[in-house]
Amino acid sequence: MRQVYKLKRFLLTLRIWLATALLFGILYAIITVICTYLGFGTPLIFAVMAIVVVFAQYMLGPVMVEKVMGVHYVSHHEAPNLHAMVDELAMNAGIPKPKVGIAETSIPNAFAFGRTKGDGRVCVTRGILNLLDEEELKAVLGHEISHIRHNDMAVMTLISVVPLICYWIFISTLFGDRDSDAGIIGIAALVGYLLGQLLVLFVSRVREYYADEGSVEIGGKPHKLASALYKLVYGSANLDKRQVKEVEGVKAFFVNDISDAGNEINDLRQLDSNMDGVISESELAELRNMKTSIGTGSKIMELLSTHPNMVKRIKRLAELSDT
Template sequence: MKGMSTWKLKLRLWAASVLLFGLLYVILMLISYYFGFGGPLIYTLLALFIVFIQYMLGPKMVEMTMNVHYVSEAEAPHLHAMVEDLAMKANIPKPKVGISEINLPNAFAFGRTKRDGRVCVTRGIMNLLDEEELEAVLGHEMSHIKHSDMIVMTLISVVPLICYYIFLSTLFSRGDKDNGTLIIGIAALGGYIAGQILVLFVSRVREYYADQGSVELGCKPHKLASALYKLVYGSAKFNKDDLKEVEGVKAFFVNDVSDARNEINDLRQLDLNMDGVISEAELSELKYTPAKISTANKMMEVLSTHPNMVKRVKMLAELS
């Protein structure tokens, strides 16, 4: 099986973290220089404090946004059994198992450490996927915990947000704006744009590794491909106003729920007999056939939290 080495993922995660926090440090130092207060130590501690708050409150924010409640083995024995089996294969502690009370079909993993891992499914996904498809999606989420990438995403995603608030504070600050304030505002805006693009890049890369991780845990590539296919269609049918409520946490999902409507046309080429699933034969055929992706979707991918879905399914064909 042709795959990607996980050490490359770890290298990218650490490189992105260093770049983003270096960027934040530079902006904070500019503030210190032009306003003449604080110093390198003060702003280092301030940055670390903000990240620590994000690290501690991140899981609770996800739980509240997604209306998560954790279930016991007695409440969801089948779900617990799948998670426990995958955790043993991944050689990680069994994560907490939760159900998100929303109809949007999806799943997500989050937590502060591997021992604090949480895997959740929505009500919508349990009514949509068959057993092997659900197992493949859970394998994808377990791989996020195994790779610890969801922890890094929680930490680095706060950097562009801080830059954005610094930019807003200079934009709406009272009184005359001197050159120092202007430079800080421009630097913060540039930091926000660069940081956001970098966070999105890391978010897309980690999805490829999680897909591969699902296969390495024994899940069938065509079952994961079929699950992804169904999730896109399920997301596309969802109410746009309801999607806005989960916009802030969509990076944790299996697919980019906001971009689902744009991906439908490209995905239709994969379901050759139009039966609503991607069979093993259909995935195998894609292995030797170039996938067609519209120019608009190629451009949109740069601003997406997830890779283009056709490209993901194409990679699964390579892994089959």
Template sequence: MARTRYASDRGLTSRMLVTMFLLGLVYVVFVGAFFVIAPKWGGIALAVAVVFLLAQYFFSDRLTLFAMHGREVSPEEAPELHGVIDRICAMSDAPKPKVAIADTDVPNAFATGRNQKKAVVCVTTGLLRRLDPVELEGVLAHEMAHVAHRDVAVMTIASFLGVCAGLITRFGLEWGLWGGFNRRDNNDQNTGLILLMVVAVSAVAYAISFLLTRALSRYRELSADRAAALLTGRPSALASALTKVSGEIARIPSRDLRSAEPFNAFFFAPALTKGFSVSALFSTHPSLDKRLAQLQKISGQLGRGE
């Protein structure tokens, strides 16, 4: 964690370390099995996955802003927004990130960038219209906690196994559907069997890494909530913002939410469409009740002077 005044949480940190250890263990097993089953394809698959990882790591700020139609704004263009960011930087002793605004009615915010020098904090116009200055400060303190904790870098590295396994599974299935599983001579049958084994191992590795990465993401959201509440000393303001944003998201048209859902891992609150969805089962964020319960506990601790 970068040297700022954001508070750490040993309990959450230990759970994140355990999750990262398990991800590393799955990665080692996956790579070992892959190179045993198909040593000729191992180098190619690994090289493709590394390219994706490096692109996401080094260009996450630009890619995310571009995808969300966000643009960097100057202090003259958004003086109130810059003022809130400046106050948080003074409280946390953190360098000021770039400030951006995305023109969408979906009320949300996100932080991106692999380190503090490359960090960008972006808010939507929908969020700016709905929150008062104190609530906005809580949300932005949460997002800047992600920057201080280097969450983008951590989640990019953590998702590497899932990206690698997912690519192999997808390409393997597509090749198999074009006849790779149904070769008739002995050599081709062996190739089809190897391909089938690679797809099976990759699919299992992807499923496990997916669950572990989602768990890690939920831990980091709780950690950012806690750090922001302790920094500002106003957990009730963050709780109010969470409640308001979650309620307003429920009123956003499903079409707009579907376009925003791919970026849930970055958002302050997930943009979930109404009804049953995989995102609700394997969410990147803890439930609203869990986040509010933690903030209520922190509020009690601050009230007792702990």
């Protein structure tokens, strides 16, 4: 399993960096178009401008996540069980122990962020602490620590700024001078935004699969992670729309796409054969050879989601439980 995992992790890294290079290429092209039509700058200046913008996002990204989620970091004395799980999982993952935080929100979720492995932070919400049992929570924490191990949370922080910059440029052309130059810049920025957003979503979905696998490798039980994901979808589907809107900008850091939870419930019912609200070890084993169905709407929504379809994720966990 270890050799297979290493190969898949290499493919993950390759996909992420290829997508990242393409995103920076889009940003560079947009800045080049703007500066060319404004009549100043050189390719070197364009590249420096892009680097400055991305570096600012890289430095400010963790602070923004903390502010949006209202994170407060807890000591070992305040949350001994939480710290014990993070201690064990970080040691198994071979990374420095991340800072441990809690966000006082009823949204059931967890998230990891930071600039480097040494700067990693793992946070849980009050909602998830009230929803999951200890082994389910441990599996979710393993998922988040795997994001730090892969260093993909830093990549997400970096690349998420590219479509945002393109969007700002597009909006600014709508309210500026309506000449042909502004129109060309606006069209280029809009195309850059759409392509950039699809690439960011692609990277986000890919990293979730491998964080699931990483959780299993460092100590999370496949059926416990599957059960946790199942519970999180149901917990997220009942959220107030205003709550979801408040954290829309950071949902890519969550374990599941809270905006799409309502659409995933119908497909997920086929996985819980006795309808007891959890995915047991035997149910996950049965899923290995079970043919699952995903609605057409769910397949389309997955392309526009920060996370893979939940039925597909749990199906992959079933395959992992056989290794």
